[in-house]
Amino acid sequence: MSSDRDSILSRVRSALAPLPERAALPDWERELVIMRNARGAVDAVALFSERLVLVNGTPLTSAADLVALLEKNGWRRGYCDPALWPGLQAAFPATFTVETLFDRSRVDDYQFGITAAAGGIAETGTVILTDGGTSRRLAALAPWVHVAVLSRRTIFVDVPEAVAALGSDPNIIWCTGPSKTADVEGILIEGVHGPGIQVALLVD
Amino acid sequence: MKFQQIDQFAANLRADTRESVHSGSKAGHEKRTSVLFDHYADPNRLRQIAGEIKQHVVENLDTYLPAVEARLQANGVIVHWASTAEAANEAVYSILQARGAKKMVKAKTMVSEETELGHFLEKRGIECVETDLGEFIIQIDGDHPSHIVKPIIHKNRREIATSFERHGLGAYNDDPETITRRARAHLRHKYLEADVGLTGANFVVAESGRIVLVTNEGNSRFCLAATKCHIAMIGIEKILPRDRDLGLLLNLLARSGTGQQLTVYTEFIRGPKAAPQEDGPEETHVVFVDNGRSEVLASDCREILRCIRCGACLNVCPVYRQASGHAYRSVYPGPVGAVLSPLLAGKQFPELADLPKASSLCGACNEVCPVNIPIPDLLLRLREKGKREGSEAAAAATPPMGAWSVMATQPAAWKLAMFGGKIMNVLPAKYIPVPALQAWQAKRTLPAWRGGAFRSWLRTRAQPAADVRSAKSEG
Incomplete structure (x- = not known):
């Protein structure tokens, strides 16, 4: 393997040696990627909700609305991050079965998974999950419904701002709407491997 | 005089396949264009800067490669290097062996298509399951992808339904939603049983060692949530200098590839999971693959190494739309493939030397390229190379220029x-x-x-x- 390393690096060096000069790294202004309709003063929370709807996500503003959505569809079995459950439990009637441990041998038993989002991106309707902040990667992915509990104070305006804040978490994932595919004849189908319903529950 | 092979392929293409490819790629192109121009005041400026950034990387790979290796290692990633396709497959296999792994789930990666990793591992008794819906269908059909982003653009729902029935995934049903649900039910257990998850990478950032992966289906995330070992196969040209460059490239990639603002799942991996997280890999490996890239770097077509595999040049190309991806007889179809495939073929260059001729040089591929690759110029350089090397494929269907010059x-x-x-x-x-x-x-x-x-x-x-x-x- 180390010989492959050396031979690759040596081939790369000799390929580049004849170049009289190397292309410089350009700098670019953030202005370049600011979307037309996002210029000027932006209400990040309102924009986030608007954009989440555009990618077929579901912004909600209260635990009662969440429970209503789940009840309406008969989704009564799920998982909730143990740190979030004390704050939400009161809104859930006794007809619900909510576990605070996620058992991977029963992934299909969970119709919904409630986890914390580390942030959001307004212009794209994205929720940001981190290893440090999201209790279980699987609980945010395998159930049909993922509910990301998102603080309004952690919503970035745009992609460059969110990139600048990536930090050192070993794994960060940006989720922009439900899992989807258009592989079959270009027809949009949601809920391929991940959630078919992506909820952002906005809290203070 | 012989027909060009692509012409011949296009002439024999089934009408419904041509219709699928034509309408799919046309729709992709139209969406890409309206989204980019609706969203940005000057999208061409974005493409130009992104092209300059990638060209800088390509011309400084000698410093970026050791730098990114050091950064990855500092993040706890184990780095491997592979000169050839076989070496890359061997590297993956030895990681599996060291873990006693028998089952692998795999997200879509073009470089593993190059190395034919799936076949290599299956011959050695490893179950290797493609998890991207399109790639899964390709796998059960024993077919090849025909588009970089939409691998089954050449298939219709009836063919897929027949494949599912044959593969024991339920009675014939050609409703796309039913097909997708069946794949969901089948594949989620594959993830959970697997020992190792293998992915490619869309970018790896030199400054931070972040491996960036994008998927719409969430399949690469499932690989990284269910398994305990992650292997990323990465072409040596996939580097970006700085995290901040992601702000430009991610915006361009999604819009150019699928007309989205952002791909649904954009994952940034710095290394193995950290407590208290329970899910995810305890071990992260990167296999840097050369497989002909350093030769491309030495050629006068090194600009093609800027490519971020968005597929926009396929969607816009009048030849691709008529001929479909399989006409290119290689992993990379379309205009990018007409440049990259003959170059990556190394000694087999003459066999693919007709591909650069499969173009009217209309320049649309350059105009849509998110990294502004001058594809028509590169096609001309490769036509010259084919001619110089006396390739028979390159000479096919060449008009009689000697007679013309007398006339x-x-x-x-x-x-x-x-x-x-x-x-x-x-x-x-x-x-x-x-x-x-x-x-x-x-x-x-x-x-x-x-x-x-x-x-x-x-x-x-x-x-x-x-x-x-x-x-x-x-x-």
Whole structure:
């Protein structure tokens, strides 16, 4: 393997040696990627909700609305991050079965998974999950419904701002709407491997 | 004279396949264009800067590669290097062996298509399951992808439903939603049983060692949530200098590839999971794959190494739309493939030397490229290379340029040819023994011959033209 390393690096060096000069790294202004309709003063929370709807996500503003959505569809079995459950439990009637441990041998038993989002991106309707902040990667992915509990104070305006804040978490994932595919004849189908319903529950 | 192989393939393509490919790629292109121009005041400026960033990386790989290796190692990633496709497959296999792994789930990666990793591992008794819906269908069909982003653009729902039925995934049902649900139910257990998850990478950032992966289906995330070991196979050109460059490249990639603002799942991996997180890999490996890239770097076509595999040039290409991806006889179809495939073929270059000719040089591929690769220029350079190396494939369907040069330099020969051309108006093409003419007429109709008309027109208007000239010089 180390010989492959050396031979690759040596081939790369000799390929580049004849170049009289190397292309410089350009700098670019953030202005370049600011979307037309996002210029000027932006209400990040309102924009986030608007954009989440555009990618077929579901912004909600209260635990009662969440429970209503789940009840309406008969989704009564799920998982909730143990740190979030004390704050939400009161809104859930006794007809619900909510576990605070996620058992991977029963992934299909969970119709919904409630986890914390580390942030959001307004212009794209994205929720940001981190290893440090999201209790279980699987609980945010395998159930049909993922509910990301998102603080309004952690919503970035745009992609460059969110990139600048990536930090050192070993794994960060940006989720922009439900899992989807258009592989079959270009027809949009949601809920391929991940959630078919992506909820952002906005809290203070 | 022989037909070009792509022409021949296109001529024999089933009508419904051509329709699937044509409508799919056209829709992709239209969405890409409306989204980019709706969203940005100057999308061409974005493409230009992104191209400069990637060109900088390509021309400084000698410093970026050791830098990114050091950064990855500092993040706890185990780095491997592979000169060839076999070495890359061996590297993956030895990681699996060291863990006693028997089952692997795999997200879509073009580089593993290059190395034919799936076949390699299956021969060694490893279950290797493709998890991207399109790639999964390709796998159960024993087929090959025909598009970089939409691998089954050439298939319709009826073919897919038949494959699912044959593979024991339920009775025939060609409803796309039913097909997708069945794949969901089947594949989620594959993830959970697997020992290792393998992915590619869309970018790896030198500054931070972040591996960036994008998928819409969430399949790469499932690989990284369910398994305990992650292997990323990465072409050596996939580097970006700084995290902040992601703000530009991610915006361009999603819009160019699928017309989205952002791909649904954009994952940034710095290394193995950290407590208290329970899910995810305890071990992260990167296999840097050369497989001909360093030779491309040494060639005069190194700009093609900027490519971020968005597929926009396929969608816009009039040749791709007619011929479909399989016509390119290689992993990378379309305009990017016409450049990259012959170059990556190394010693087998002559066999693919006809691909650079499968273009009208209309330049649309360059205009849509998010990293502004001058594909038409590169195609011309490769045509020259094919000619210089005397490739038979490159010579196929070349018009008789020697005869042309005699005609164009000898007035008597020219007049004779102009007169001869009139024969075409009375005699059907199949009776005229000029191979180029016959090849052309097989699929198209020539307009009526009007040879010599320009000269006679010029003679009759010679006087007024002279008047204009003298009037000008007096003024």
